[in-house]
Amino acid sequence: MTGATPAGGDRLRVGIVGCGGIGNSHARAYVAHPRVDLVGVVDEIPERAERYAGEYGTTAYGSIAELVDQQPDLVTVATQPGRHVEPTLELLGRHCSVLLEKPPTANLADLDTLIAADSASAGNVYGVFQHRHxxxxxxxxxxxxxxxxxxxxxxxxxxxxxxxxxxxxxxxxxxxxxxxxxxxxxxxxxxxxxxxxxxxxxxxxxxxxxxxxxxxxxxxxxxxxxxxxxxxxxxxxxxxxxxxxxxxxxxxxxxxxxxxxxxxxxxxxxxxxxxxxxxxxxxxxxxxxxxxxxxxxxxxxxxxxxxxxxxxxPSNHAAQINRLVDDLLAGREHETTLAASRPTMELVTALYASSLTGEPVHRRDLVPGHPHYTRLDGGLTADAVTARLAGSRV
Ligand SMILES: NC(=O)c1ccc[n+]([C@@H]2O[C@H](COP(=O)([O-])OP(=O)(O)OC[C@H]3O[C@@H](n4cnc5c(N)ncnc54)[C@H](O)[C@@H]3O)[C@@H](O)[C@H]2O)c1
The missing domain is CATH 3.30.360.10 (Dihydrodipicolinate Reductase; domain 2)
Incomplete structure (x- = not known):
C-alpha cells in the first residue's frame, strides 16, 4: 500500500531512529537536501540523540511514538543489524515510511514479516543499498x-x-x-x-x-x-x-x-x-x-x-537519499523496495546454507521450513558451526 508520503508536496519531513555511526551519513544527506526537514531523532541512549540534535539542528525525542507525533513522512532506521525489525514494525504500524539500513534483516523469515507489514501499512520500507544508486x-x-x-x-x-x-x-x-x-x-x-x-x-x-x-x-x-x-x-x-x-x-x-x-x-x-x-x-x-x-x-x-x-x-548515502527524496516528492516508486532486496537476502542465505551443509543450494529451496529460512546458522550448535567452518563435516 502506498500513500504515507506527500506525493506532489514541496518538502519531505524526515526522522532518524539510531544515532550511532552510520546514522550520521543519513543526517548529513538529509540536512544538505534543500527540500528536506529533519524533524527529530531518537536513540535508546538519550545522549546520542541529544548529540545529533545539537549537531544537525533538530530535536531529540525519547520514543518512536513522540517522533511520529511530528508527522514525519520518512524515518531512517539505523539501529544495529540484529535490531532492525522492532522499530521498523512500529513505524509501519504508525503508517510511516522507513529507510532501513543494510542488512535489511538477519534472515528471510524476518524479511517476509516486514514485507507483509509493509503491504498492510500506508508506509513503505526502502532498503539502503547505496551502491545501486x-x-x-x-x-x-x-x-x-x-x-x-x-x-x-x-x-x-x-x-x-x-x-x-x-x-x-x-x-x-x-x-x-x-x-x-x-x-x-x-x-x-x-x-x-x-x-x-x-x-x-x-x-x-x-x-x-x-x-x-x-x-x-x-x-x-x-x-x-x-x-x-x-x-x-x-x-x-x-x-x-x-x-x-x-x-x-x-x-x-x-x-x-x-x-x-x-x-x-x-x-x-x-x-x-x-x-x-x-x-x-x-x-x-x-x-x-x-x-x-x-x-x-x-x-x-x-x-x-x-x-x-x-x-x-558517487555511490554514497547521499546518492540514494537524494533519489529517494525526489521519488517520494514526485510520487514515483523508489527502486530499492524491501521486496527488491529479497533476491540478495536469498543469495546470502544460500551461501550460509551451502557452506554449513556442504551441499549446493537452489534458490527454489529457500521457502519457509528450510532450516536456514529463520536463522542463517540453520540452528546448528556453536560446536557444529565451528567444525564446519574448519572444514569438517562429521
Ligand atoms: N550502508 C552502509 O554502508 C553501512 C555502513 C555501516 C553500517 N551500516 C549499518 O547501519 C546499522 C547501524 O550500524 P552502526 O555502526 O551505525 O551501529 P551503532 O551501534 O553505531 O548505532 C546504532 C544505534 O542505534 C541505537 N538503537 C538500537 N536500537 C534502538 C531502538 N530500538 N530505538 C532507538 N535507538 C536504538 C543504539 O543505541 C545505537 O546508538 C547496521 O545495520 C549496520 O549494518 C551500514
Missing part, C-alpha cells in the same frame, strides 16, 4: 538490461576488506545474536546486491566458509560459485582478512569486460568497459563493425559505454 551502477544497469553490453558469461564479485580483532569489541559484533550473520551478510552484501542488480536472477550456489583468524562466532571469509538463470556463472569472495582492501565486480560478456574497482564507494572513474578485441579495433579504426557509427566517431554502438556517459554521482 551511484551513476556508474545506473549506467551499467541500464546498458546491461538493454543488452547493449552483450550477454553476461563470467562474473567475479569480491569484497576484500580488513577488520582487526578490535573491530569486534562492541558487544553486538562478532556474534549471531547481534549481527545475524558474519561478513557475508554484513559486508559482502553490498557487492552481492550490485552483482545481482547487474546480472539478474540466480539459480544455485555452492559455497565454503572458514574462520581463519578472528575471535568471532561465524566466518571471516567465504567463497562461492554461483549460477545465474541466464546461464552465466560467477564467483563471490568476501573476506575481512585482506589488508589491501578492494571491492570489485567484473563481468565478462559476449561484447566485452565491465569492471568496477573501489573500496567503500565508487565514482564514475572507477568503472571501465573493455570491448572485445574485434569491436575495439573496429572502433579504433573508425570502421563500421556492423553497428551504427556516428560520423564524428565520438560515439558508436561498438562502444556503448562511451556513448552513454555517467553523471558522476
Amino acid at each position: 551511484g551513476s556508474g551502477a545506473r549506467r551499467a544497469h541500464e546498458l546491461m538490461t538493454a543488452g547493449a553490453l552483450g550477454r553476461p558469461l563470467v562474473a567475479v564479485c569480491e569484497t576484500l576488506w580488513y577488520r582487526p580483532d578490535s573491530y569486534f569489541l562492541p558487544d553486538w559484533r562478532g556474534n549471531w545474536a547481534g549481527e545475524g550473520g558474519g561478513p557475508t551478510l554484513g559486508h559482502g552484501i553490498h557487492q552481492i546486491d550490485l552483482l545481482l542488480h547487474l546480472l539478474g536472477p540466480w539459480t544455485s550456489v555452492q559455497a565454503q566458509s572458514s574462520r581463519l583468524a578472528r575471535p568471532i562466532e561465524f566466518e571471516d571469509v567465504s567463497l562461492a560459485m554461483i549460477t545465474f538463470t541466464s546461464g552465466a556463472v560467477g564467483t563471490i569472495v568476501t573476506s575481512l582478512l585482506s589488508p589491501r582492501e578492494l571491492s570489485r565486480i567484473r563481468v565478462d560478456t559476449t561484447a566485452g569486460t565491465l569492471e568496477v574497482n573501489h573500496v567503500y564507494g565508487y565514482s564514475d572513474a572507477d568503472w571501465s568497459w573493455t570491448p572485445t578485441p574485434d569491436a575495439a579495433s573496429a572502433a579504433t579504426n573508425g570502421r563500421d563493425p556492423g553497428e551504427t557509427v556516428r560520423s564524428d566517431g565520438a560515439a558508436n554502438r561498438a562502444d556503448p559505454w562511451r556513448a552513454h556517459p555517467g553523471a558522476d554521482v
Whole structure:
C-alpha cells in the first residue's frame, strides 16, 4: 500500500531512529537536501540523540511514538543489524515510511514479516543499498538490461576488506545474536546486491566458509560459485582478512569486460568497459563493425559505454537519499523496495546454507521450513558451526 508520503508536496519531513555511526551519513544527506526537514531523532541512549540534535539542528525525542507525533513522512532506521525489525514494525504500524539500513534483516523469515507489514501499512520500507544508486551502477544497469553490453558469461564479485580483532569489541559484533550473520551478510552484501542488480536472477550456489583468524562466532571469509538463470556463472569472495582492501565486480560478456574497482564507494572513474578485441579495433579504426557509427566517431554502438556517459554521482548515502527524496516528492516508486532486496537476502542465505551443509543450494529451496529460512546458522550448535567452518563435516 502506498500513500504515507506527500506525493506532489514541496518538502519531505524526515526522522532518524539510531544515532550511532552510520546514522550520521543519513543526517548529513538529509540536512544538505534543500527540500528536506529533519524533524527529530531518537536513540535508546538519550545522549546520542541529544548529540545529533545539537549537531544537525533538530530535536531529540525519547520514543518512536513522540517522533511520529511530528508527522514525519520518512524515518531512517539505523539501529544495529540484529535490531532492525522492532522499530521498523512500529513505524509501519504508525503508517510511516522507513529507510532501513543494510542488512535489511538477519534472515528471510524476518524479511517476509516486514514485507507483509509493509503491504498492510500506508508506509513503505526502502532498503539502503547505496551502491545501486551511484551513476556508474545506473549506467551499467541500464546498458546491461538493454543488452547493449552483450550477454553476461563470467562474473567475479569480491569484497576484500580488513577488520582487526578490535573491530569486534562492541558487544553486538562478532556474534549471531547481534549481527545475524558474519561478513557475508554484513559486508559482502553490498557487492552481492550490485552483482545481482547487474546480472539478474540466480539459480544455485555452492559455497565454503572458514574462520581463519578472528575471535568471532561465524566466518571471516567465504567463497562461492554461483549460477545465474541466464546461464552465466560467477564467483563471490568476501573476506575481512585482506589488508589491501578492494571491492570489485567484473563481468565478462559476449561484447566485452565491465569492471568496477573501489573500496567503500565508487565514482564514475572507477568503472571501465573493455570491448572485445574485434569491436575495439573496429572502433579504433573508425570502421563500421556492423553497428551504427556516428560520423564524428565520438560515439558508436561498438562502444556503448562511451556513448552513454555517467553523471558522476558517487555511490554514497547521499546518492540514494537524494533519489529517494525526489521519488517520494514526485510520487514515483523508489527502486530499492524491501521486496527488491529479497533476491540478495536469498543469495546470502544460500551461501550460509551451502557452506554449513556442504551441499549446493537452489534458490527454489529457500521457502519457509528450510532450516536456514529463520536463522542463517540453520540452528546448528556453536560446536557444529565451528567444525564446519574448519572444514569438517562429521
Ligand atoms: N550502508 C552502509 O554502508 C553501512 C555502513 C555501516 C553500517 N551500516 C549499518 O547501519 C546499522 C547501524 O550500524 P552502526 O555502526 O551505525 O551501529 P551503532 O551501534 O553505531 O548505532 C546504532 C544505534 O542505534 C541505537 N538503537 C538500537 N536500537 C534502538 C531502538 N530500538 N530505538 C532507538 N535507538 C536504538 C543504539 O543505541 C545505537 O546508538 C547496521 O545495520 C549496520 O549494518 C551500514
